[in-house]
Amino acid sequence: MPGLFDAVDALLASRAALPPPEERKRLRQAHALTVDEVAAALQVRRATVTSWESGRTEPRPPERDAYARLLDGLAKLYPAPAEEGTEATEEEEDPEPPTDSTTATQPTPTPTPTTTSTRTTSTRTTGTRTTRPPTTPTAATDDRFANGPLAVIDVDVDGDASGQVLAYCQGGLILEVPAKSLPSLVEWTLSEGRLGQPRLSGPGKDADPLLVLTEAALDRFGLPTSLTPEERTAGRIPEAHKVVKQLKRAQWQLTKRGFGPWARIYRPATGSERACVQLCIPSWGALDPRHWDGAGSLPPADLARVLGVFAARVMTPRGSTAVTGLELMTALHPPTRASEPDADGKRHSEHNPGSLGKEPVDPAPCEAIDGHPLLKDLPRFYVRGPGEKIFEEAYDWARPLTDDECMRAHLVGLDVNMAFAAGANGLIVGLGAPSHEKNPVFDPKLPGAWLVDLSHVDLSRVKVGKEWVDLRGDLLPSPFTPKGDRPTGPAWYATPTVAYAVELGYEVAPTEAYVRHDNGRYLDGWYARLRDAYVATMADLGVQADTSPEDFLKAMDGYKKRDPELAIVVSAIKATVKGGLGKLRERPRGEGWRPGEPWRALSRPTWRPDIRAAVISRTRVNLHRKVVKHAAFTGQYPVAILSDCVVYAVDGTSPLDFLPYRQGKALPGGFKLGVNPGLVKHEGTQTVLWGEGVREQYEAPELNLARYIKAGIVSDADSGE
Template identity: 70%
Template sequence: MSELFDRIDALVASRSPLPPPAERKRLRVAHGLTLDEVAAALDVRRATVSGWEAGRTEPRPPEREGYARLLGKLVELYPAPNATVPVEGTAVPETFSSAPGTVPRAQPVPAGAVSGAAAVRTEQDTRTRPAADAVFPVPSVSPAAVSPSAPTRMTSASASLLVSRRAGGRKAGESGTPGSGTDPRFENGPLAVVDVEDGHVVAYCVGGLVLDVPAKSLPSLVEWTLKEAKLGQSKLSGPGRAADPLLVLTAAALERYGLPTELSEQEKDAGRIPEGHKVIKQLARAEWKLTKRGFGPWARVYRPATGSERACVQLCIPSWNALDTRHWGEAGQLPPAELARVLGVYAAQVMTPRGSTAVTGLELMTALHPPTRASAPDADGRRHSEHNPGSLGKDPVDCGPCEAPDGHPLLKGLPRFHVRGPAEKLFEEAYDWARPMTDAECTLRHLVGIDVNMAFAAGANGLNFGLGEPTHVKAPAFDPKLPGSWLVDLSHVDLSRVKAGKEWVDLDGSLLPSPFTPKGDRPTGPAWYATPTVAYAVELGYDVTPLEAWVRYDNGRYLDGWYQRLRDAYLATMADLGVTADLPPEDFLTAMDGCKARDPELGIVITAIKATVKGGLGKLRERPRGEGWRPGERWRALERPTWRPDIRAAVISRTRVNLHRKIVKHAAFTGQYPIAVLSDCVVYAADGPSPMDFLPYRDGKPLPGGFKLGINPGLVKHEGTQTVLWGEGVREQFDAPQLNFARFIKDGTVTAADNGE
């Protein structure tokens, strides 16, 4: 009989009722549980739990019963919409509205309530939001926390007690919740979006926390932020410093504090409001200062540091175009709670934004490798500042003349209209190459584009970079481990016969781009190349004899931590979108299809992370902009230790040869050659519309050293597919036999601008 009962129990467990997928995630996030914690408790993979929450799969016995039990416990703590749960210590229940667009808001405790009790209710917020996002958990408030005479709205002093007040920022995610760090100074997270509602100023923090802001002016807002708001972010490295708090000011907040909601054309050109503006005068009277860039879309308000203590607040103003739509999408148009969520996830995964994604990418390098550190105590027990090994130091260094962009002071002696050729100028750039299709390729049906994930980040990983000044060497012996720039003739490298691993292979070199030039043309004589490019020529089986070089004997893997931080940010965010690193090829392609639409806000974060990589590398060779600059004069960026065009060149060089290596492996094994390459996107002709129609997978395993589908940096994803007839048609339309299909393979839209006309 016991066996019969066991079978009955198992049958019941196999149909254990579960809430809808969205509710499963809400309950987990409400209790502060991570996917890893739930997976470990149920003895399943993280991706399995993510699939249950996304509705892609359903749990089966025996895990189903345990999962149902977990969710049942959580729903008791965090009831679904329309549920009524009494707050501890009071007879007045806490009510949640399930109507779309509702947000929990703190209400005054009614007079005559039970002595020592607190009642927290909700009222409707007219902001439109999905119904599933309207409910956030409100933990119980102890009898001593709030008295019957509590004020109508929270003051900054009571904000930490009523931390239960939650806004409607949906799907806050584990990484963006306040209190996720260990530093009590920053318990309310790294940033806040300041808005005005019903005549009151409020600050939306990460995780749905909302604080009332008592400040009546911008100087007092800065004071409140530093003294009471508990905003900021812990340092990312031992010798580093904590991140300054970030305030994002909505248009309503700008108006409240006397700032223009939009910049005039003149102010846009200047990138700031005039120095005589009344708000800037208010800051000056309160002894606050602005950086040299003034009060613009990204402004820094500070007082000079005293010892190790900093007094600085970063301001971000979306309506002044602080959040560039190219990198942040529609983030600047989001409601405050949703914007706090987007920026909060980015801050938790990458760092608190310090400006544009490019500026933040550069600042992340410094945050992970600060130029100085505290020394060991001297004889008197005192510490002093000293160079931090592995960093770029605190003083800028000049590049080699071949690495200098046009107009650099090192080139001041050149004739005015002199154009430097490859033998005078290092020109390491990403691919922009295409060729006409062969007759055989024209008989195929599709053009399929694949794109390398985080290609430039992967190119930086494990690469040696110079940390100090370059040394000029005549007729050097090439050393692939020595970072630098080399003048060498690579015109003898024949792509028709190259080494692929240890064996020589014969290829059709006319169908391959050269790995040594961005346009894919074969070199015609000596030219300057970064170390990875020359090393690849040796790898292909050819001797190299440099004529001269600018090398850096003091070197190290400066960007390894930077790569790892951005890689982890990318992978964690993609996992939250349902794309994990352990998916088989077909499942990966399915998961990637429309993944950003599952959570548009996390889609914005992904775009921003990618822009942080490319923008940060671009800042290493920042050119003068709007500074009244003339060729031969120094410009502001040259005064940074992180102005390092040689590092940028090395990363681009490594990224380009990494891609070429995969192209060669693929061609040697399959006989297939790319039709177009643009940066990190490669287009092939194929019989079918999927990458699986031309990538050589066997039993789910890819070609070693070739292209592999997956989400990790360096692996590839499907970029887009068009028909061969479409390709021939656009080339005929624009009379361009070598029009680069990779530029618009994603959606097929081609304009005269795309064609360079």
Template identity: 70%
Template sequence: MTLDADTERQVTGYGVGGLILDVPAKSLPALVEWTLTEAQLGAERLHGSGKDADPLLVLTEAACERYGLPAALSDSERLAGRLPEGHKVIRQLERADWQLTKRGLGPWARIYRPAQGSRRQCVQLCIPSWRALDGRAWGHAAQLPPPELARVLGVYAARVMTPVGSTAVTGLQLMTALSPPTRASEPDESGRRHREHRPGSLGSEPVDPAPCEAIDGHPVLDQLPRFHVRGPGERLFEEAYDWARDLTDAECMQRYLVGLDVNLAFGAAANGAVVGLATPPVHVTRPVFDAAVPGSWLVDLSHVDLSRVKVGKQWRDLDGALLPSPFTPTGERPTGPAWYATPTVAYAVELGYDITPLEAWVRRESGRFLDGWYKRLRDAYVATMADLGVAEKLSPQEFLEAMNGYKSRDPELGIVVDAVKMTVKGGIGKLQEKARGGGWKPGQAWTALARPTWRPDIRATVISRARVNMHRKMLALAAATGRYPVAVLSDCAVYAADGPSPLDVLPYGADGKTVPGSFRLGVSPGMVKHEGTQSVLWGADVLEQLGADGHVANLARYIKTGEVTAKDTGE
């Protein structure tokens, strides 16, 4: 519910579905009491073993001032991320026996009393004027009038979950909400139930990564010499693509560069991903590779030659120099043994090559932990796009027409679509959250490591699958048409074409079908939309301006608008 105050200091609450309530509370402690006892806000749990969602109160600047809070944080408060401990409103809460979590009273705050039995007493605050709603995820939501902001957050809450922080934090929390770590046991001899591990979850305790999976500074690496730089033979480095090449003479003779962008690429990659669950990884030397076992494998893939690979079940001769390697984010061919997640190694086998791992860290307990998470976010995305006039099962031409200006049909739902996309991307990123704050030193544990969802191996699996999915599509298109990408950035691929439309890149037949296994136009996750089109002359100019010392500028970074806002560093 979004709260606003008028000049008479009367507070009004705007809820989902046009609900409007007069709010009688005169102080923040009274507001929390009113929310829990009279307004009875909140949402039901997403899983039978989970917890109901806590009520969310969004305070406008006027509501902040009404309840004794500043309309904006000072510079020092913004850097700290909270009000100082001695603030008068915090003292009011303490006197009323309300508590704050360790993050204090900041842009996103949780006010609670210890649970009594199964009854939770907790309210969340969201304060947009304190920069709670990051513009990268929520666009101009913070500037919306209260009823419209209530609608945006209400649709998101109904289709995803009640936000509990940034979209990244919410994406991570959604994983736990859909797959809780514990469940109620069967009654014991006395008839009592207790909490027990729920199979298929990540459990209640954090699991240390394998040394190769740990990011720099993690405590499991404390034996390494200071300032040691780990190479691919020591560190798993599964990241999204950032690859580009120069245009060929034939491509320079074409008129356009067309960008294709994969919808919810990380979400599609999460669907069906088999990942390790609640038990630690096991080290194995000279293992036999098993594509069904999640883990990290040290293996030499430098012998895989993209000039001759299996596409489907047939060997095909291609121009391997015009394709990125599927094994590195830079697209450069590996030069020796390196650590890879299971999907990357499995793709080398799919391409028709034998592989011999030297060692591995494998996870014997595994499952499709992210399937429910993907389905929830997929349904939220597809339903909101349908509300914007972009439905599933449109023909390619109908889809392109429907996408033209789709956000302008309902800008508020356009915000929701972007927030859903950032929830997917941010949730996967949070699986490997780095240390934050100036006081941290390498080798020390940081707060995120205490979460069962701090799982860089799961992040690596999803990103590996996303990159492999992208490469498989590019390979199928190249084999069928002789058309190769000129740049790839994460989930966007750029192709030279004679016309400005994606239909000038993708060979759709009269039956509405295109190359099997390649890119398909459509709204569903894993399908593609038009990212943007620029002229080949524009591309040649950008390459000339930004290229230096052998570095090729990534045209996919600028294809959407054509604007080059900063020097391309390739990082």
């Protein structure tokens, strides 16, 4: 019978009465006890006590009985206040941050307690100062993804010898993970992790959970903490690696790119259910420092915040920023959708209007890059000219300073915010294959490539609005070529370039065209999401929209230092724009490819060099239009342009010293200071003596000073020496 009594006593202890969660915290604080002291006394982790006090989990025997005893003793010492309710704690009063305009703010559901995972509110320790981690904007709540889009997986080295595996999620949430191997980690993620992100478009797919593995996690699960030179070149670890074999034995598969910095682990879908987890491994080079700065070396909670903000405002990263930029296009315009029910009540997959569809289309020959299968019959080493190949690229133009400009004091650079995103806004692009036409009538609303002679366009006399104006055409770059040279004959151009020639007041007569009658504003949603992400994050950094130009310049001064983590997000957003557009014309990579043979990127419907050309064309034209309007109004001309940066020789040091503001209003159609895409910020200021000095030093009278205006440093490598 003693055994039965013991069992009954255990049942009673398992239901020991406990006060409400907020009272537990009040009692501890009333006795000046820290969470660490309580955790040490009960022989549990600090995060476990925090979880009990938040009500997210409940203690279990044998700790529950001891915890109840502690709280009962404290309650006798510190009775509850007589007034109704209890005073809200600082943590409870702290409001959640606003989400971006595309999401809704809702509380995160509390997960059901289990025996294998614990949900806790984290704190992080920096030196001797303990602070709550910054919260992360969240997408509209979906109970399936209650713990956010991703988790940084780490190991608590301060615990016992084996160390507890922890999942750091958005908003400071920590989950205790019971996984002992990578296959079990994948299983836990899909069964209990409640990670992922709702689809961005109705016909689309939910984002798969993303796990970011720290070096400690890699070591725990038997993976190398860094890649060998051979593995880095291959972009993966060998298929013979023991962890890859573990996955195969557990019936998990890897995509064709194998187990590399961005690995996808999946099982074939059954019906509409997906079983897929993506890994991000920073120490293997997953987070390119050119775009993610030092994110890869951040503590787990901070890295979860950076990636969580990016995921909430853009999307869960799917690879490099370039890959993510391209995937965002597809996520917003999925290729297929469910049809209306047929006679039998069944739905089928059909083309989703406004998307690029499921099948790739060939470019026009003039849009194909060198080595494309369409050009396999060209002689080896044949070089195509402007009459055979479209050359729509960003500006790289500079000219010598005039005598008057040499007398100015400074060179001031302006940079267009998110210039290529702004170039995509409202742009009509082709959705399908091109149609070849002879002697077409130019239509500015018809996307395509046009063979036309624009050499007659004279920048010395152009239309600005409805008025003809005289300009110093020799001080302006041509809007039709990346190097700013005036065309010498017929050449292929994207629609925005030809439309701009018409806008400047000149007739055009194309002799040939490849146009796309199936078209639409495919990039509008892509632009809007990236714009909102950029503007919201800059606002968090103290740079608000709709401020005066003076306040904007002050806010931009040192904005990255206000929150270095959010500054990383800004960098990643901008890289997502440029990289995504670059992926539209991805070149062959890897050994073994030969000119004339297809490469993997060509199998994507999103391999669309025509869309890339149209965006770059419009971006270059947008900048030239501002330059022309500024010249017509002020008589000032740029001395250098590099992509989205333009440099002027002026007497002042600030953009406000030469931009023609009147009563706080900028020149219509000219340069306007502000944070929104298409507006400009101060890129940098150097002296005219500096500019002339570096050009003389490198014997390069047309060295592009826009490349160095920010830091003022020119290296031999930069100058081509």
